[in-house]
Amino acid sequence: MTSTHETAPLSTTPLTAPLARTVRGSGPGLLLAHGAGGGIEANYGPILDGLAARHTVVGVDYPGAGASPRSLTPLDVDTLADELVAAADAEGVERFAVSGYSLGGPVAIRVAARHPERVDALVLSATFAYADTRTDLVASVWRQLLAVDDPRLLGEFVQLMALGEGALNTLTPDEIRAGAELITATVPPGTGDQVDLVRRIDVREDLAGITVPALVIVTADDPLVSPTLQRALAAGLPGSETAELPTGHLPFAERPQEWLALITGFLARRREAGRA
Numbered sequence: 001m002t003s004t005h006e007t008a009p010l011s012t013t014p015l016t017a018p019l020a021r022t023v024r025g026s027g028p029g030l031l032l033a034h035g036a037g038g039g040i041e042a043n044y045g046p047i048l049d050g051l052a053a054r055h056t057v058v059g060v061d062y063p064g065a066g067a068s069p070r071s072l073t074p075l076d077v078d079t080l081a082d083e084l085v086a087a088a089d090a091e092g093v094e095r096f097a098v099s100g101y102s103l104g105g106p107v108a109i110r111v112a113a114r115h116p117e118r119v120d121a122l123v124l125s126a127t128f129a130y131a132d133t134r135t136d137l138v139a140s141v142w143r144q145l146l147a148v149d150d151p152r153l154l155g156e157f158v159q160l161m162a163l164g165e166g167a168l169n170t171l172t173p174d175e176i177r178a179g180a181e182l183i184t185a186t187v188p189p190g191t192g193d194q195v196d197l198v199r200r201i202d203v204r205e206d207l208a209g210i211t212v213p214a215l216v217i218v219t220a221d222d223p224l225v226s227p228t229l230q231r232a233l234a235a236g237l238p239g240s241e242t243a244e245l246p247t248g249h250l251p252f253a254e255r256p257q258e259w260l261a262l263i264t265g266f267l268a269r270r271r272e273a274g275r276a
Contacts, residue, residue: 022048022059024057025052026055026056029093030057031087031093031098037065037187037195038188039065040059040061042186044059045252047257054267062190063075065191070189071190074193077197077201085114097270100123105233106130109122120212125217125251128229129233131199132226136199138224154180155183156176161249165248167253168248213273214237215243217263218231218245221248224248245262
């Protein structure tokens with residue numbers, strides 16, 4: 001199946017408006033939940049073809065991301081989780097794994113908590129169950145910079161907090177300036193709404209009830225979501241596996257093929273174990 005999008009009008013509308021949907025590939029179902037200030041293409045684009053080679057991939061852009069309209073009301077995790085499942089329903093995907101990146105991690109966990117009969121595995125990358133003090137502070141500064149008329153400062157902040165130390169130190173001042181310009185030119189209009197949700201979201205009470213196989217991919221050089229917080233999520237998920245990837249917060253930019261291999265390898269092993 002080729003990539004398709006269902007797009008609502010570009011004006012600000014309630015969350016009940018249709019969200020942009022991406023569908024690719026064939027095979028076992030795989031839902032994608034993206035991060036704050038991202039989108040399905042922005043966060044999964046470099047590995048979409050690889051995922052779709054083995055799976056029917058379904059994702060939606062959150063309100064204010066991609067071609068989805070902004071919401072008139074604050075975002076909440078239950079609604080995002082249910083929107084993702086509704087997209088699977090619309091595509092005839094009955095059972096699925098869920099891959100959650102960054103903010104998409106707690107969204108994926110809530111999908112599994114609200115629809116346990118539908119979910120057969122979780123893959124959680126660069127993510128958290130709740131925002132600790134440090135993550136809340138980072139999100140607060142990010143939110144404030146979105147409201148300040150200083151695009152350069154916003155772009156520099158995002159690079160500082162998203163790239164791992166090794167990747168950041170390979171960039172020249174000219175490359176940093178160019179990156180800042182690109183970031184500020186492509187900030188989704190709903191980024192502030194999504195960052196607000198980062199500060200409020202808390203799925204810790206869901207963790208003990210999750211019984212499906214889960215892989216937590218820790219981005220070990222991550223300045224945005226600390227590896228400590230990521231490992232705490234893994235510790236709270238009964239029987240979960242952990243893999244460490246030596247990247248900052250952007251595995252799709254720094255090590256996309258390694259990230260893809262971890263996701264597809266885990267899902268393949270779980271399918272084989274299910275057949276045994």
